[in-house]
Amino acid sequence: MKSFSIRLEHKSSRVLFPDTLHSYDTLNNGSGLARNGSPSALLVFDENTQSLFPPTQYPYYVLPAGEQFKNSDSLLKLAEWALSLGASRETTFIAVGGGVVCDITAFLASMYMRGGPVILVPTTLLAMVDAALGGKTGIDFQGYKNILGSFHPAEEIRVFPEVLQSLPESEYLSGLGEVIKHALLRDSELLELLQNRKSDIDRRDPKVLEEIIFKSQLVKQWYIEQDPYDQDIRGHLNLGHTFAHALESISGFSEWSHGQAVAWGIGRAMHLGLVLGLTSQEYADQVSALLHMYGYRLNPVPQDAELLLSAMQKDKKKKDGQVRFILQSGHGCTSYQTASSEAVLQSLRT
Ligand SMILES: NC(=O)c1ccc[n+]([C@@H]2O[C@H](COP(=O)([O-])OP(=O)(O)OC[C@H]3O[C@@H](n4cnc5c(N)ncnc54)[C@H](O)[C@@H]3O)[C@@H](O)[C@H]2O)c1
Known part of the structure; x- marks a missing residue:
């Protein structure tokens, strides 16, 4: 499997090209629960990206597609959902989508209980070569792009070029x-x-x-x-x-x-x-x-x-x-x- 690491000051992000689509949501700890009983992973899709992968065993949320939903409303809904499922700092957020889903999910992960792990599964060419790399997260606010955000590099970026076949x-x-x-x-x-x-x-x-x-x-x-x-x-x-x-x-x-x-x-x-x-x-x-x-x-x-x-x-x-x-x-x-x-x-x- 092709892979490399991006070294940031305090952390490295691993970029992987896994062999099978089935590994898009795999965690080292295979069970559905983390040690403290909270969900090991929560997935975020948008309405066009869920069907690209096999079904997941973890709870998931489907955002409406599009830049207009990269906003505080979506962010707070995701936070409420994560809290209602008992997510903790040990829960890994997994974003499956284009730059919008990656940016908003990584932003949530950076703030939820002061920051926890995030894995990005970019599904657009732009997100694969740009948005998912480098740790910038964010949402748009009051009509301005990326006004609220953070630096929060992903633990892993999993790249599946085959999903690009359906991209408009x-x-x-x-x-x-x-x-x-x-x-x-x-x-x-x-x-x-x-x-x-x-x-x-x-x-x-x-x-x-x-x-x-x-x-x-x-x-x-x-x-x-x-x-x-x-x-x-x-x-x-x-x-x-x-x-x-x-x-x-x-x-x-x-x-x-x-x-x-x-x-x-x-x-x-x-x-x-x-x-x-x-x-x-x-x-x-x-x-x-x-x-x-x-x-x-x-x-x-x-x-x-x-x-x-x-x-x-x-x-x-x-x-x-x-x-x-x-x-x-x-x-x-x-x-x-x-x-x-x-x-x-x-x-x-x-
Ligand atoms: N964090 C960063 O460093 C960084 C860098 C560049 C851009 N960005 C952000 O990325 C966003 C743009 O990302 P984008 O261009 O990926 O847009 P996007 O996430 O809106 O995706 C574009 C459209 O393609 C659909 N889609 C995604 N994958 C698909 C697939 N495989 N098949 C069919 N449809 C699919 C989506 O549902 C959406 O409708 C902007 O918000 C921008 O600010 C962030």
């Missing part, structure tokens, strides 16, 4: 945007796979999927281990995100999926790099060709340029009052940069 195409593309981002940041072999194995990736060939997921996770692992609390270099994982967040906010978080907005944002980051004389034309062309090949929209948006600029100026990731862009001069060469309003407008218009 737009969600698949959304996760693929993050895989492409990881390839651009640090992995030329992953980049080659994306360039050369498109038809296998499109038809979700299980072997190729496992390979791109594994490689993509190793890129995120590297950043997490360099900067566990996201103080500096881990921010490079936000390549494309300053543009993407602005686009999502002006389009009301509906028209563009997050991953598609990120892909568009990476394209714009290449343009800004060109405007600033930082990015080589050859690299920018190579990145655009790859994004284009996977069908992402990359178009300039002259009509919305001013609106996007003002949305970026409200971005919460500012430092010393300045918007910071993550740009690349070439493959694997990433840095924070500031840019004048004129340069940003130019990168949005051309």
Whole structure:
């Protein structure tokens, strides 16, 4: 079985690719009760993820699907449910779902009786390569994303690429945007796979999927281990995100999926790099060709340029009052940069 560990300051998370779907909810202690008589495990699904796995012997809760349920209401309902079943600090919470289920369940685990174990079973490509790794948990609050949250790494992340066969195409593309981002940041072999194995990736060939997921996770692992609390270099994982967040906010978080907005944002980051004389034309062309090949929209948006600029100026990731862009001069060469309003407008218009 393929596996590796992510070392965080006080703890390690183990990432595993188990051989059989049946092991998704396995615990070392096989019985249904922990030593103190509380349930050994409680599972959280959403309405689309329960049917992906064999039935569980443990109690489970099914959340409605979607980002709009990643909120305090769902969190409190889960806490009430766990308490009513006598869950204790020895109970392991097991999240089975996309980033929403993983984020909310890990947040609950971090707070329930001041924190207990959590296992994540990510079921979207985005959650496998991104949301389930690195210990960030959270819920949205009063219309703002991830306002309440904690750092609480999972004991284990169990990855079953075969469950991706049922993922809607737009969600698949959304996760693929993050895989492409990881390839651009640090992995030329992953980049080659994306360039050369498109038809296998499109038809979700299980072997190729496992390979791109594994490689993509190793890129995120590297950043997490360099900067566990996201103080500096881990921010490079936000390549494309300053543009993407602005686009999502002006389009009301509906028209563009997050991953598609990120892909568009990476394209714009290449343009800004060109405007600033930082990015080589050859690299920018190579990145655009790859994004284009996977069908992402990359178009300039002259009509919305001013609106996007003002949305970026409200971005919460500012430092010393300045918007910071993550740009690349070439493959694997990433840095924070500031840019004048004129340069940003130019990168949005051309
Ligand atoms: N904690 C982190 O570091 C981190 C990083 C990135 C994103 N996130 C969070 O992740 C969330 C987005 O995650 P997501 O894109 O996985 O969205 P999601 O969890 O909403 O899942 C997308 C949709 O796919 C469905 N689904 C899940 N697995 C399926 C499968 N195998 N087959 C069919 N349908 C399936 C879900 O029910 C849902 O409707 C956001 O809330 C974001 O903030 C967190």
